[in-house]
Amino acid sequence: MKNFENWYNKNYKKILIIPAIVLTLSILYLAFFYIQTGDMINKDVSLTGGTSITILTQISAQDLEDHLSQEIQDFEIKTISDNSGAQLELIITAKDQHAETLKASLEEFLEYKLTSENSSTETTSASLSQDFYKQLIVAIILAFFWMAAVVFLIFSKGNKVKIQVVILNILFGFFLGNFFLKTNPIISGIVFIAFISYFIRTYIKKSVPAFAIMLCAFTSILMTLAVIDIVGMQMSTAGIVAFLMLIGYSVDTDILLTTRLLKRKESVNKALFSAFKTGTTMTITSIIAITTALIAVYSFESVLNQIFTILLIGLGFDLLNTWITNASIIKWYVQKK
Numbered sequence: 269m270k271n272f273e274n275w276y277n278k279n280y281k282k283i284l285i286i287p288a289i290v291l292t293l294s295i296l297y298l299a300f301f302y303i304q305t306g307d308m309i310n311k312d313v314s315l316t317g318g319t320s321i322t323i324l325t326q327i328s329a330q331d332l333e334d335h336l337s338q339e340i341q342d343f344e345i346k347t348i349s350d351n352s353g354a355q356l357e358l359i360i361t362a363k364d365q366h367a368e369t370l371k372a373s374l375e376e377f378l379e380y381k382l383t384s385e386n387s388s389t390e391t392t393s394a395s396l397s398q399d400f401y402k403q404l405i406v407a408i409i410l411a412f413f414w415m416a417a418v419v420f421l422i423f424s425k426g427n428k429v430k431i432q433v434v435i436l437n438i439l440f441g442f443f444l445g446n447f448f449l450k451t452n453p454i455i456s457g458i459v460f461i462a463f464i465s466y467f468i469r470t471y472i473k474k475s476v477p478a479f480a481i482m483l484c485a486f487t488s489i490l491m492t493l494a495v496i497d498i499v500g501m502q503m504s505t506a507g508i509v510a511f512l513m514l515i516g517y518s519v520d521t522d523i524l525l526t527t528r529l530l531k532r533k534e535s536v537n538k539a540l541f542s543a544f545k546t547g548t549t550m551t552i553t554s555i556i557a558i559t560t561a562l563i564a565v566y567s568f569e570s571v572l573n574q575i576f577t578i579l580l581i582g583l584g585f586d587l588l589n590t591w592i593t594n595a596s597i598i599k600w601y602v603q604k605k
Contacts, residue, residue, distance in 0.1 A: 277537070280596045297497065298494055308497075310502045313361045315400070327378075335373065342362065346359040409444060412485070415519060416478070416485075421433070423530070480522070481594065485519050487589050487593065489514060489518070491588075492585055506571035510582075513575070513579060521551060525547060526594070536599055536603065551590075
């Protein structure tokens with residue numbers, strides 16, 4: 269333990285290069301993905317608009333896919349099974365413009381008419397899905413910045429700057445709710461960058477620990493998003509909500525670590541290792557619980573699959589960012605003080 273402590277004291281700044289490399293690769297991939305697709309994520313029918321038809325059948329999904337691919341190019345088939353692995357139903361999803369073709373092709377393959385008794389159909393308009401998607405993005409941004417404001421109020425000093433941050437967050441929320449993604453994109457972008465620049469400058473200048481917590485939460489979300497794009501997951505509304513949950517998961521251990529080090533009564537390393545034991549126990553317990561739940565519901569192809577998968581990826585990156593990025597920054601800050 270003593271040898272590791274000596275090694276850590278010498279190299280805790282150098283190991284910051286690990287999350288820095290991962291973050292850089294994530295940003296580069298997301299930029300490449302955006303250039304290729306015009307968006308940051310792969311969106312499913314709940315966010316793009318389209319038609320989803322569920323049928324109770326034992327027909328092979330591959331046979332159905334071979335048939336539908338002759339008439340429709342852009343579609344998806346999901347197999348719903350019970351706990352024993354036996355197929356229960358198939359869910360076929362296609363964009364809104366292919367709705368009629370999809371239904372006709374299915375009836376041709378199944379050799380019977382699709383009715384409310386043997387199938388279920390769900391249709392979402394493209395405009396409604398797009399508006400809902402924008403509202404979810406605004407909700408995530410607002411949640412993150414208010415989380416950042418609360419953390420700043422806890423760890424910063426000076427009532428004047430705290431009042432300024434609260435007022436500007438209120439104005440920022442008003443801007444997001446009424447103008448962001450609705451007006452000229454150039455003007456919206458300039459105002460958005462102006463707000464962000466002020467917050468980052470203020471948080472770094474007035475409270476490095478608060479900025480470190482926000483940085484770790486942001487990088488965990490960004491890295492998770494990159495992995496989701498790499499594996500080709502199609503994001504639904506449930507997946508967007510999972511990122512809201514991830515903000516809370518990413519912050520709790522960071523606050524624990526920061527509080528332990530700033531209010532320590534022992535050495536920096538002892539306080540850090542004590543926080544590490546508690547924090548990793550919390551995170552690993554969450555990972556085990558979510559993994560168990562994912563295994564239990566995986567065969568049902570429910571929205572819970574996506575939520576649990578995103579949380580698992582995010583918690584993995586949270587371990588990296590909390591105990592390397594945040595720990596190194598806070599240790600550096602405390603020793604400098």
